[in-house]
Amino acid sequence: MLEGQYDSKKVENKIYKLWEESGFFNPDNLPNAKKRKSFTIIMPPTNANGNLHAGHALVMTIEDIMTRYKRMNGFKALWLPGLDHAGFETQVVYEKKLEKEGRSRFQIPKEQLYKEIWDFTQENKVNIKNQVRKMGASCDWSREKFTLDQDIVKVVYETFENLYKDGLIYRGKKIVNWCPKHQTSLSDLETKDDEKIEKFYYLKYGPFTIATSRPETKFGDKYVVMHPDDKRYIDYKNGQKIDLEWINGPITATVIKDKAIDMEFGTGAMTITPWHDAVDFDMSERHNLDKEQIIDLQSKLLPIAGEFTGMKILEARPKIIEKLQSKGLVEKIDENYKHVTKTCYKCNTLIEPQIMSQWFLKMKPLAEPATKAIQAGKIKFIPEHYKKIALHWLKNILDWPLSRQIAWGIPMPIKICENCGENFVDINNQLQSCTKCNSQLKKDPDTLDTWFSSGQWPFATLMNTGKNDFNNFYPTDVMETAGEIIFFWVSRMIMLGIYRTGKIPFKNVYLHGLVLDAKGQKMSKSKGNVINPLDLIEKYGTDALRISLVMGNTPGTSLALDENKIRGYKNFANKIWNAGKFVLMNTAGVDITKKPRLSKDDAKYLAELNKSIAKITKQMDNFKFYLAAEDIYHYFWHVFCDKIIEEKKKDILGEDLVKRDSAKWLLLEIYATCLQLLHPFMPFITEEIYQQLSIKNKEKCLMIEKWPD
RNA sequence: GGGCGCUUAGCUCAGCUGGUAGAGCAUUUCAUUUACACUGAAGAGGUCAUAGGUUCGAGUCCUAUAGCGCCCACCA
Numbered sequence: 001m002l003e004g005q006y007d008s009k010k011v012e013n014k015i016y017k018l019w020e021e022s023g024f025f026n027p028d029n030l031p032n033a034k035k036r037k038s039f040t041i042i043m044p045p046t047n048a049n050g051n052l053h054a055g056h057a058l059v060m061t062i063e064d065i066m067t068r069y070k071r072m073n074g075f076k077a078l079w080l081p082g083l084d085h086a087g088f089e090t091q092v093v094y095e096k097k098l099e100k101e102g103r104s105r106f107q108i109p110k111e112q113l114y115k116e117i118w119d120f121t122q123e124n125k126v127n128i129k130n131q132v133r134k135m136g137a138s139c140d141w142s143r144e145k146f147t148l149d150q151d152i153v154k155v156v157y158e159t160f161e162n163l164y165k166d167g168l169i170y171r172g173k174k175i176v177n178w179c180p181k182h183q184t185s186l187s188d189l190e191t192k193d194d195e196k197i198e199k200f201y202y203l204k205y206g207p208f209t210i211a212t213s214r215p216e217t218k219f220g221d222k223y224v225v226m227h228p229d230d231k232r233y234i235d236y237k238n239g240q241k242i243d244l245e246w247i248n249g250p251i252t253a254t255v256i257k258d259k260a261i262d263m264e265f266g267t268g269a270m271t272i273t274p275w276h277d278a279v280d281f282d283m284s285e286r287h288n289l290d291k292e293q294i295i296d297l298q299s300k301l302l303p304i305a306g307e308f309t310g311m312k313i314l315e316a317r318p319k320i321i322e323k324l325q326s327k328g329l330v331e332k333i334d335e336n337y338k339h340v341t342k343t344c345y346k347c348n349t350l351i352e353p354q355i356m357s358q359w360f361l362k363m364k365p366l367a368e369p370a371t372k373a374i375q376a377g378k379i380k381f382i383p384e385h386y387k388k389i390a391l392h393w394l395k396n397i398l399d400w401p402l403s404r405q406i407a408w409g410i411p412m413p414i415k416i417c418e419n420c421g422e423n424f425v426d427i428n429n430q431l432q433s434c435t436k437c438n439s440q441l442k443k444d445p446d447t448l449d450t451w452f453s454s455g456q457w458p459f460a461t462l463m464n465t466g467k468n469d470f471n472n473f474y475p476t477d478v479m480e481t482a483g484e485i486i487f488f489w490v491s492r493m494i495m496l497g498i499y500r501t502g503k504i505p506f507k508n509v510y511l512h513g514l515v516l517d518a519k520g521q522k523m524s525k526s527k528g529n530v531i532n533p534l535d536l537i538e539k540y541g542t543d544a545l546r547i548s549l550v551m552g553n554t555p556g557t558s559l560a561l562d563e564n565k566i567r568g569y570k571n572f573a574n575k576i577w578n579a580g581k582f583v584l585m586n587t588a589g590v591d592i593t594k595k596p597r598l599s600k601d602d603a604k605y606l607a608e609l610n611k612s613i614a615k616i617t618k619q620m621d622n623f624k625f626y627l628a629a630e631d632i633y634h635y636f637w638h639v640f641c642d643k644i645i646e647e648k649k650k651d652i653l654g655e656d657l658v659k660r661d662s663a664k665w666l667l668l669e670i671y672a673t674c675l676q677l678l679h680p681f682m683p684f685i686t687e688e689i690y691q692q693l694s695i696k697n698k699e700k701c702l703m704i705e706k707w708p709d
Numbered sequence: 710g711g712g713c714g715c716u717u718a719g720c721u722c723a724g725c726u727g728g729u730a731g732a733g734c735a736u737u738u739c740a741u742u743u744a745c746a747c748u749g750a751a752g753a754g755g756u757c758a759u760a761g762g763u764u765c766g767a768g769u770c771c772u773a774u775a776g777c778g779c780c781c782a783c784c785a
Binding site: 005200265520565582 | 711712713714715720721722723724725732733734735743744745747748749750780781782783784785
């Protein structure tokens with residue numbers, strides 16, 4: 001019998017265990033599994049480098065709502081959980097840990113570092129999985145995957161090889177974003193802009209004045225570029241040589257005319273540093289110019305800098321200006337030059353572009369079919385405006401650098417000849433010697449960008465399961481993730497999914513916004529406003545947290561998570577509990593399968609209920625969980641409890657037997673129906689009460705009851 | 710420079726294909742042991758950013774303006 005107030009702590013672990021032991025998280029075990037149509041959500045693999053945060057809590061809630069709803073609607077519902085090794089992210093987390101211990105990754109042999117991080121992620125995996133269980137997630141643990149599992153890596157390597165054979169993966173000597181602190185290259189998405197006010201130097205360069213904020217890169221500059229239409233420089237011709245005095249002595253400069261130059265900016269003339277600037281690199285490629293490295297990977301000047309060799313760039317900058325001044329080459333210095341610099345998104349260190357030999361993926365041929373599929377409406381975006389955002393990005397897509405110079409990740413499936421430098425894709429690790437010169441091969445020391453593996457997640461998780469999972473569950477139905485990672489992840493999954501399987505990887509993309517603090521501010525450790533979902537569960541119960549996260553949360557917009565709101569829904573949980581107490585107390589012996597003759601009022605109430613069910617169902621089908629939750633909440637509390645129960649009290653106690661039977665049956669019927677409607681949102685309390693309802697022919701658990709219609 | 714949003718009750722936000730505004734929280738008054746005080750009843754509150762337009766009729770569609778926010782981009 002239900003007693004006292006609802007106590008989530010007594011219920012949650014017990015109920016989760018009941019579900020797990022029922023086996024119904026695994027869709028193969030559902031009643032009549034073979035006849036059911038499949039419904040699949042692949043869980044975004046959680047980074048195995050920390051704890052669940054509020055954003056994860058939202059993911060778990062929304063996806064569990066969808067899964068439970070579809071399961072109750074007779075689908076073979078698969079929600080496949082997974083964890084991500086999260087290459088660079090995890091290595092950064094681990095490096096911070098090492099720093100605290102007074103160690104450095106650069107002193108640890110790569111194999112040992114890999115092993116240490118492996119152990120670190122294994123510990124985290126256990127934690128995270130327990131936290132996912134705390135959220136009530138009804139995912140199929142028997143199909144759990146990790147991005148470093150053998151079968152996943154196999155799929156990833158096969159895709160790599162296919163792409164290579166199709167000429168889409170190539171080794172390029174191109175300019176990349178280099179983080180001097182982390183000693184790795186990064187994709188454009190992994191850098192961010194940082195606005196700074198710096199000095200802007202106007203330097204005399206022969207007959208020209210050039211402007212720069214980075215004089216330390218200028219040692220090797222031997223091309224001076226201007227716009228072909230610039231009348232000021234009309235007398236200088238493309239290719240013209242000019243002898244001039246520069247930082248460390250006389251040099252010969254060459255005039256280049258290029259339309260990329262902005263005539264309005266600076267003096268309209270600039271020198272270029274192709275090794276350390278992406279624009280300059282492109283220009284030098286267009287005109288086939290020499291490129292020379294000035295700065296090494298530690299951001300120190302190379303011998304070309306003469307007396308400045310070995311200095312860190314920021315130390316060298318004022319000294320170089322001093323020297324230029326003494327030579328009379330500084331025209332003026334603008335002290336307040338506002339401009340943006342690229343920095344590492346993790347450590348804020350200034351990105352130093354470098355030319356390196358790396359593996360790239362040609363994106364245009366992959367983007368095209370993805371664009372077509374999206375334009376044809378084969379993938380539905382929720383909210384819709386993300387469609388435009390995705391298309392815009394795909395239209396302007398650049399090649400994707402895949403190599404990362406870090407230990408933690410999937411090794412590049414590449415062998416390099418020590419003698420002739422030839423590269424071989426070797427996904428099975430079979431090649432021993434170079435097929436060209438027969439010399440010894442060594443492994444490419446780099447690892448793959450983590451998004452290259454997670455970008456294949458929807459099919460990689462289903463391909464090598466030893467069952468018919470790929471055919472049964474792919475393409476998946478919904479990809480639910482943070483709007484923030486639409487480029488990093490969603491777009492790449494679409495491209496790689498179509499490439500590898502010929503099919504879109506998912507039919508719907510549901511993108512949620514950020515979870516903010518009560519004041520609407522982004523949570524961050526430095527602000528100290530991070531809300532830990534486990535604390536909230538402890539205080540208010542999982543069900544209250546879950547419904548707080550969806551109530552009023554429209555897709556794509558951020559949600560301010562206020563504890564008062566959660567407290568309110570804890571009260572709601574208690575309301576459900578108390579109403580249950582009342583209904584159970586007053587309906588003992590009622591057989592819900594035998595509908596009595598209903599009084600006029602009761603028939604009206606039943607019709608009203610059916611209307612509400614239809615409305616809520618429609619909202620669920622349209623992914624409007626925020627509306628469905630509100631309606632069921634409102635119906636349960638303010639219609640069922642406040643009106644119907646209050647009114648029926650007199651019938652239950654009254655003398656009229658027809659009215660009494662009618663009222664009792666109605667209360668039980670509505671209450672049981674509400675438990676079903678509420679179940680996807682608040683699974684623990686509803687299941688707990690369901691277990692105590694005495695209903696004929698009821699299922700083993702509410703989780704697999706039929707959704708009301 | 711390009712793109713995408715937002716602006717509705719004190720606060721947080723809903724309002725789908727157009728029919729003179731809704732929820733939760735907060736607030737005011739009342740009820741005082743009722744399944745539930747983690748409660749119930751009643752109430753107060755908004756010229757839906759601004760200006761035009763389409764329409765019999767516009768938070769809802771169109772245009773412009775203002776403010777706020779986010780994303781992308783190679784101004785040395």
